[in-house]
Amino acid sequence: MKSPSSLQKRLGLGLTLGMTLLWLGATVGAWLVVQHELNEAFDSALEETAQRILPLAVLEISNREEPREAQHVATLKMDNEYLMYVVRDAKGQILMQSHDANPKIFNPQPSEGFSTTKKYRLYGASALRQTLFIDIAEPLGHRREAAREALFALLLPLLALIPISLLGTWLFVRISLRSVLAYRRAVEARGVGDLSPINVTRLPAEIDPLADAVNHLLERLRKALEAERSFTANSAHELRTPLAATLAQIQRLRHEAPEGPLQVRAAKIENSLRELARLSEKLMQLAKAEGGGLLSETPQDLIPLLAHVVDEWNHSSGQRIELQLPKQPSVYSTIDPDAFGILLRNLIENALKYGAADQPVQVSLTHQAVLRVINGGPVVPEPVLQRLTERFVRGSREAGGSGLGLAIAKTIVQGVNASMVLASPATGRLEGFEVCIFLPLCSMSQN
16 A cells, blocks of 8 residues: 655645746846847847948958958957958959858858858948948857856856755645644544543644544544443442342252252353343453553552452462563552453453463563563464454363453553553474563662
């Protein structure tokens, strides 16, 4: 799937590209105007030069002893001149020419006005009733060089302006989108269970209705989840008393019933009621995990909490749990003690229920607040492993249970901004199942 592009990047590049294209268009337009003006200036110079040289040429030819003899006008300094001229009579005979003039570049017959060949721009004028003509030629390469230099003079500043405009556009877009970026950070910083409104001031008019719609959606979702959690918690709570009373009556009936089918039925009903009571307890734990309040205002030392819960389970499970604690005396975390107790009880209960009965359950806590619960048993297939944290999913159908233990643990882990990793086989083993939870570590644990 293609990753979405940044609005800031698109605006910055788009605006810079648009401004560059406009500048290039303006530069080309200005260059065309400059080129037209240069041509007019060069034509004017050709015409003025012809008008200045022609009277002098007429005077020089008239004072000669041999007026029909061609004469080269010497130059004071030898260099490449841009203008070349010839003075001819009406028949085209050359009477005078500049020192580097090539007669082949001029028209065969003298004429008046402007004309253009492949390489030269020509201008002709006449005197003495069109008996003497002057033709002046200017290389077109001279004009092209001047136009090229003018174009470079217009483009060179543009090369410096492009990166400056890109930086300026990027800064302007970033400042303009500051509130949008703040809104994005506020959304990204939200935890899984945080459905409170997102308040960011001075959003653009295009984004503000979207932010209001998101807040309305969050409010509706919060109310729906609260109604669901309230229903689950109230239902489970209300079921505890009648379930306990019914279970007591069934137990009494079972003891009073004679040996036979009635007592067997009573035993089955008692087991079903016990499963229903455990399911009710799990639903209450799930409602608490989803209801928030999983973080403590003050840091909590996890070591005594962990030791207390493990000691309780060892009394009821025949010392099947092996506890490994860090060398340092305290490990502080921001998780609520009740939430930590629910998390740990569900992990230990899951390990005892689905692990191998002849192997102990290993519970360990590191100084970095990493909690591990490992049990023996066969390897859990990868497709099943990926779905174990879903509700009402069990790894083994032979073992009893509601399939909510790991789902409750995952909900608590997400609520405290921690992470949970499931592995099978366990780390360093060829079999077994491992749950590794990276709890939020408090700085007090460094003391």
